[in-house]
Amino acid sequence: MLKQLLLQSLRINAAEKTTATASNLLGGTAPIDKLRSQIAQFAASPFPVLVHGESGTGKELVARSLHEKSSRASHTLYALNCAAISPTLVEPTLFGYAKGAFTGAVASRAGYFEDAHDSTLFLDEIGELPLDLQAKLLRVMENGEFQGVGETQSRSSNARVVAATNRDLKQEIRAGRFRADLYHRLSVFTIDVPALRELGEDRIVLLDHFREFYARQAGTQPFTLGREAHAMWLAYPFPGNVRELRNIVIRLSTKCAGLEVNEEQLRAELDGDTDTIAPAVGGTLAADEDTIIDAARKQLQTARGFNLDETLARWERGYVEAALDLTQGNLARAAKLLGVNRTTLYSRMQNYAVNTPEK
Template sequence: MRARKKVLIVDDAADIRELLEITLGRMKLDTFNARNIDQAHALLKRETFDLCLTNMRLPDGTGLELIKHIRHRYPQVPVAMISAYACLETAVNTLKAGAFDYLTQPVDLTRLRELVSRALRPSSDSTATAQRLVGESMPIRTLRKHIAKLAQSQAPVYISGESGSGKELVARLIHEQGPRTHLPFIPVNCAAIPSELMESEFFGHRKGSFSGAIEDKPGLFQAAHRGTLFLDEVADLPLAMQVKLLRAIQERAVRSVGEQQELVIDVRILCATHKDLGAEVAAGRFRADLYYRLNVIEIQVPPLRERRDDIETLANHILKRLAADAGQPPASLNAQALDALKGYRFPGNVRELENMLERAHTLSENQQIEASDLRLTERKSAVESGLPDLTQIDNLEAYLESIERQLLLQALEETRWNRTAAAQRLRLSFRSMRYRLKKLGLD
């Protein structure tokens, strides 16, 4: 049988140390006490710990210093902070320094036990999941290192990157390589939920709380409890929902629509968007307070054209997968096809490469992909000039109307259906706006 796990407790208050010792002792853990940073250093040299719990204020320094020391010298030891105040700044600094979570005093024993068991639960084999992120270029190696590190923390992470670059994959890997791996990973596409259903989707509702609420329904937060909630396309959250989300994150509690009681929720929040979230804040479309809450740590997924060395490896990886799905031997790229890929800009990144190869794989003869099968010239002109391919259009009027409709709807949504503001946004007179809405049946 494996020896009992060891926990280092660093606190100068005897009553807190005793409380932690008793609670952890009942969890069949061995505890070691230090009253200050000096003693902690000595114990860290002597023993191999599975977890460290430290107070923020210590006689000879701050808990932050200790966290940084442990992250640097003993990176495999998870650290959690106990602090006397529920202060946003302290919490953020703690997580930034590399703690995986924090507790406030008075210590809630249920949360303490949860935190400890989460830290000690073995995570799944991180090398196996890391292999899903294909590529050996410098940017990908760095990304892999960052993912492994962030997986051990509980800090919110903002994943930025162009569309199709792999943001969702990164979010999944952060979840899978961390202590929450056996718990739910819930991805939410914030741009896809109609705004009137948003509150109920996020927080759930009670039966009868609005017409259509025919039974109690838990929300996404409840579904992600103790796991990870991935807010994809977070820039597209309406402002009203941003306020509610901020509150849920700050209070660590949610209230279902039509419910009196709040429910305590423990979720790790990851978010992503292909938009520039900082610019959205500057433009007043995204709340600064929520931005700072979500963006404790930013991780950037580099575009494919900045890691051209990975194109070949990725292409082979994708071709193998396509072949396995089809039960055939994998197709291969000839030299010209490979050169063509390496020289292409990939505005749609890895997803575009996937789509391109899927089509080429279907078109190719004898499992050989030639440069012409990739149809790169068409793609270049279509994507870079922003114009559609003529083969996709059979009725110009109808096509132009569909574009007009999309843009009008976007302008209306952006202005919360204020037609005057939407007209200004599109530099149309109000009359012309009214005419177009009528013509398209949007009035």
């Protein structure tokens, strides 16, 4: 029953089936030009593409562009975020299941591999896929054949796989967490999406685009940046990449519509942003020490009135809220995700007065 409920909610939440709209990859610097030409080169091929880049750099946008520029564009793109759903659900979602395969499987259902026949299957956060599922994925990548859960007959798929990750998969292979053979299957083509800090003037192109866009949406005038604020914008490393830039623009568009933003007002938006450090370490506790130190250094360089206890408390709360969000408020699963026991999670939630979503 639980599995059935989860499968239903999964359709709405974690896994996405969308008709893609025109993806607009902005920027005119050399790394973005290279990205565009790689997309154009690889789009027509039926072979897999592995998209790698820090959080918020635009990996999903790249995956959608690959689909839109391919001959498969008229078909629906299927996307599954491997980190956002319980591992037990990945298998039936990708491969389908037979009637009666588990409690609640009242009818058989095709999985995304079959649904995405002649289309593109985007496997986001592929680095989070558990090893046993990596073995199953390898099999379908080898010959296009697979079996649904509880099925005896093989099905086949012609789906073009695009996978994305912010992890260093070679390091994951060395650590025994990712299969080398699957890595080689997935990475026939690889695309490295550049970090925003490598994109120089594109930070202004993106600023201009988003502030016009959000002002138009709100029916207001766009804000402008004063001279010092402009220099601060160009010096800021944007550890959360384009997503962080866009969020800052959304906040400024709301607070300072039609006004000139000064250095202090801009600093207030760059300061204490919970997004600023998490994405830089891949949003994962598994980040290595050097990555964490690097991200912390960047944050300390730009933050005023930094407070370690407050920052750590915000992080802790962020993880708790994310786990509750991912598990639709299921305390037991959230505790498991966080690697703490249920009572510990509960007492933290009482401390934060985190709202538990209604079940």
